[in-house]
Amino acid sequence: MSSSLIAAFKSSTNGAADGTGVTILVxxxxxxxxxxxxxxxxDYTLGQQMAIFGDYPTSKDIAPSAIFLVVFLIFCLAHLYIFTRNMARGHKFWLSLGFAFYSFMRFLGYTLRxxxxxDILKMKSGMASEVFLIIPIVLLAGLNLILAQRIFTWRHPHLGSTKFFWFNMYLVYIVVTGVVVMAIIGQCIPYLYFLSEHRFKMCKQVMQAGSVLCVLFVSLAAVLVLAAFLIPSTSKDQTVWIYQPYWIESFSIWYFVPKNSAREAESSFKQRDSNAFGAHRIIASTHIPGPGVTRGRLNSTTATTDNDIKRINSVQQCRGENLKxxxxxxxxSLTTLILFISSMFRCVSCFLEHQKVSQSWIFKPVVMYIMLGLLETLVNVLYLTGRVDLRFYRPDKLSSKHRGVVGDEQSTVGNGYYNDGEKHQAVHQDHNSSESV
Structure with a gap:
């Protein structure tokens, strides 16, 4: 009876590859x-399906999935809390919304799991769960790359702000988005339709290409940070105006910026010339470089004029600690390493091309819970306790109404101006690749 039924079902697939069209068969x-x-x-039908990272869930998966469901919901709320509290103070760090959205997608993924x-026969819920397995990895890698991009722009304010640099970054995001969409389609189509061996192989190759690109995309953050320190500063990097969020006084876990401090800093630009208005926006740091200083760093020992010393005192009085x-x-570096390990495990699983009935240990649920649960929990802890909303905050773009308005009490510094009575950091910059961090 059982063998005849299986033979009857297989004959109805018109010679399709084993492991395809399961929703139709059900x-x-x-x-x-x-x-x-x-x-x-x-059991027979499930055994013929292609092995997937994390395996097909059973009742044993409910408990660990519920644990990580709660964990990522907490992370989502934590990122939202930081975002809303910052917004109430005029501190707009939109990446916090991205982290919250990523955490919510993980929450949905474990809920659907x-x-x-x-009910293992709810294949549509299973496919949705698989989609939420793929997208959050890429999204988190993209957010991490944006953080690395801000480190690069901090080291190279001109190069990191050029249209060429931004065009290439956007191109990377567009290509990765397209390949991820293709990988998702390649993952889902075998469940929805009967496919020949050739077309089934094509779907697997699409998934493999997507997994390889995901590994490369994850690695870009480390490459960009490394490039920031290996690429020497250009002459334009050394002679540009920069605008840093001087009002950030600490990166500590419980610190929040003073209310409306960003708005007040923007208003202060009414007292600057058009060069200051076009200053490149970079992340906060107590490194205050200036023209003609030794090793690109201006401090009490390298300052050569009274104006240099006044600049140091004016800026450093704003902060209670060194912001390096x-x-x-x-x-x-740690988040990139963690994401690289998890994406590499998934990439290897895509190339094995096992069926569930003969799958290896890499497909076991415990591996997935470690890679996409435990390790990503560590990533979120690093982001929250490390206060990336302060470390990687870049000031908002200045409104055009402030262009060309110059104050009456300014002293010249290099080719720009600096008001000795104010605590601003829109200064004429001399960056050098040998500066300390």
Whole structure:
């Protein structure tokens, strides 16, 4: 009876590859045998499916999925809390919304996995769960790359602000988005339709290409940070105006910026010339470079004029601690390493091309929970406790109404102006690749 039924179902696929068209087979079997299918049919059909990272869930997956469901919901709320509290103070760090959205997608992914674990025949819930397995990795890698991009612009304010640099960054995001969409389609089509061996192989190759690109995309953050320190500063990098958020006094976990401090800083630009208005916006740092200083760093020992000393005192009085980026670079390095490991495991699983019935250990659920649960929990802890909303905050673009308005009490510094009575950081910059972080 069982062998004849299986033979009948296989003959109805018109010679399709094993492991394809499972949603169609389930509908046909339920139409013939009723909604509750015999376990031997379910087990046989499931065994013919292509192995997936994290395996097909069972009742044993409900508990760990529920744990990470709660964990990522907490992360989502934490990122939203930081975003809303910052917004109330005029501190707009939109990446916090991106982190919250990523956490919410992970929350949905584990929720759908629980639904799928309760009824393995709910293949649409399973496909949605798989989609939410792929997208958050790429989204988190993209957010991490934006953080690395701000480190690069901090080191190279002119080069990091050129249209050429931004065009290439946008091109990377567009290409990755397109390939991820293709990978998702390649993941879902075998479940929805009967495919020949050739077309089934093509779907697998699309998934493999997407997984390789994901590994490369994850690695770009580390490459960009490394390039920031290996690429020497150009002459234009050394002679541009910069605008830093001087009002950020600390990167500590409980610190929030004073209310409306960003708005007040923007208003202060009414007292600057058109060069200051066009200053390149970079992240906060107590490094205050200036023209003609030794090793690109201006401090009390390298200052040569009274104006230099006044600039140092005026800026450093704004902060209660040194704001360096050693820890910022460490955060990016650790998160990149973690994401690289998890994406590499998934990439390897795509190239194995096993069926569930003969899958290896890399497909076991515990591996997935470690890579996409435990390790990504560590990433979120690093982002939250490291206060990336302060470390990687870049001032908002100045409104055009402030252009060309110059104050009456300005002293000349290099080719720009600096008001000795104010605590601003829109200064004429001399960057050098040998500066300390």
């Amino acid at each position: 509908k046909r079997a339920q139409g013939l045998l009723g909604k509750k299918l015999p376990s031997w049919i379910v 629980i639904v799928w674990a309760k 980026h050693n820890h910022s670079i460490l955060i990016i």
